[in-house]
Amino acid sequence: MKKNNQTITKLRTGDEVIVISGKDIGKKGTVQKISKFNNKAVISGINLMKKHTKPNPQLGEAGGIVEKEAAINLSNIAIWNPKQKKADRISFQTDGEKKLRVFTSDKKEIKS
Numbered sequence: 607m608k609k610n611n612q613t614i615t616k617l618r619t620g621d622e623v624i625v626i627s628g629k630d631i632g633k634k635g636t637v638q639k640i641s642k643f644n645n646k647a648v649i650s651g652i653n654l655m656k657k658h659t660k661p662n663p664q665l666g667e668a669g670g671i672v673e674k675e676a677a678i679n680l681s682n683i684a685i686w687n688p689k690q691k692k693a694d695r696i697s698f699q700t701d702g703e704k705k706l707r708v709f710t711s712d713k714k715e716i717k718s
Contacts, residue, residue: 615642615680616696616707621716623683624693625652630678634686638675646677653678689714 617623621637635649655676661669684693687709695710707716 615640615645617647617680617683617685622686622688623647623649624686625649625678625682626684626693627682628653628678640680641677644677645680647680647683648675648677649683650675685709685716687711 617637617640619637619640622634623637624634625631630652633652635651637647638650639648641647653676654673657672657674659667659669659672661667685696686692687694690709690711696707696716697710699706699708699713708714709716
């Protein structure tokens with residue numbers, strides 16, 4: 607039997623995160639897209655790469671060098687806790703029938 611490579615991530619699109627390792631260490635941004643299959647996320651303003659594009663006159667696109675965000679591994683980012691002004695982890699709490707995401711350090715609910 608084949609195993610599914612999908613992993614469960616606690617981050618969601620729209621979360622504010624901080625880079626904890628790599629070339630962009632210490633930079634903050636918001637999550638735009640998460641790929642659960644290869645454990646990567648695209649974050650605004652983080653891990654910028656230059657892409658050389660050809661002009662396409664049929665679509666009216668000019669050629670040149672374009673900067674765009676590349677995916678970064680989920681292990682290199684952590685959620686940003688604005689109250690404590692530091693990186694934090696995510697845990698879950700149940701409130702009746704609701705399952706809430708909370709910061710591990712101060713047990714406050716994450717607003718996303």
